[in-house]
Amino acid sequence: MDTSRQNTASQILDKLTNDILQGVYLPNDKLQIKALKDRYNVGTSPLREALSQLIAKDLVVSENQRGFYVSDISINDLTDIYQARAKIEGLCLEIAIQQGDDFWESNIIAASHRLAKYTKSENIDMDEWQNRHFSFHDALVSGCNSPRLFQIRQSLYEKSTRYRNLWLKENVTNSENLQINQNEHVALMVLALERDTKAAQKLIEAHIMTPVEIIKKSLSY
Amino acid sequence: MDTSRQNTASQILDKLTNDILQGVYLPNDKLQIKALKDRYNVGTSPLREALSQLIAKDLVVSENQRGFYVSDISINDLTDIYQARAKIEGLCLEIAIQQGDDFWESNIIAASHRLAKYTKSENIDMDEWQNRHFSFHDALVSGCNSPRLFQIRQSLYEKSTRYRNLWLKENVTNSENLQINQNEHVALMVLALERDTKAAQKLIEAHIMTPVEIIKKSLSY
């Protein structure tokens, strides 16, 4: 029965996180204890422990005696998160460019190749494209060896996921946007390899901020 | 009996956080459920919920069926946290200098005055000095109106607390260091008011990194 080395609380945390990020539960949805217990087949304790961690991650809010709710989203929050992400990504990239070695360079070239090849292909599976896209950006900053900055970067990326999914729905078929996006990727690689810190930082910040205006429209329908 | 509007889990979270940061529990200490239940007079559930949040905050680690432990500290972690803090503080200050208005300026001047006055006084109470020091740095970055960046800043500050307390023990009596420190504060104020972003950023990063070498010595005894 117990297929994993993890405890129930951790397992339920993963599932809940995923379900919130993927929109199974929408912003402001009530997360009713009993309903969740039934859905995931768990008892009160591990469920509430998972919810406690989600509070610390800002994906859930709670009020005493009034239960748990999925965190709200808003245009203000969208802008703030993306701006913070852009700045942090710029910071990581700056350090990566300062510290990156030959392997860092070659990993960028490799990841860029995989992304470019797939972007040009006929039938694009969005999950696969996302993987390659993610890997490319990971490769760019991987020269920065700061666990804490990476943790912050990862945490902001997670917080942006619900907004990003709105963007993906709008742009999954838009090949023109995809091409603009791809040109930026190539430019980022070149700037990184040239160790042009300032220009690379400026571009990555703009690159990350690109979806914001589109998402804003989705949010205000 | 119930003196507050908070639930037990939140209250216990505050107490535990404080006790870990203040060294009541030392790095790697086992946090035994039963002992904590007795100490804080609470049941299993709220205690474990509090511990779950502490895990998300990196102050506690856990291993399935082996319980909870206070997070370790190390020279690597110390360096990483302080470097990340320095960068984030620089980022916040950069934005504050871009966006700060007259009130921002006047708040810096006021906080600087309160800190300077107290630093010059005869019998310095370290708690009060810390309050004024904290307020000054808060005033500097308060022009940056990004909730997320502030949250990151706050979180890193908290993570650095256990290290900072080592520094405070070493330097509580060292008036020479306090004077060097104070000169930097004045310089920071001047640069901020002059809107000299680059210089201010450079100085704040150095200012934050100053204690690191001293703390390293404390850590390796």
Next chain:
DNA sequence: TCTATTTAAAATGTCGACATTTTTGAATTA
């Protein structure tokens, strides 16, 4: 009809109990 008040139903947060796993330490063996 609309607002207040009362009552019933539902949900939350906390507790102690218990099955399972880990740790301890004594007994046994080499």
Next chain:
DNA sequence: TAATTCAAAAATGTCGACATTTTAAATAGA
């Protein structure tokens, strides 16, 4: 003596029960 085995003790993680609070529904009053 040192290492291994085994049994007892202790600790962890999960569960359902329950008191308290909130919400919803029903009733009464204006």
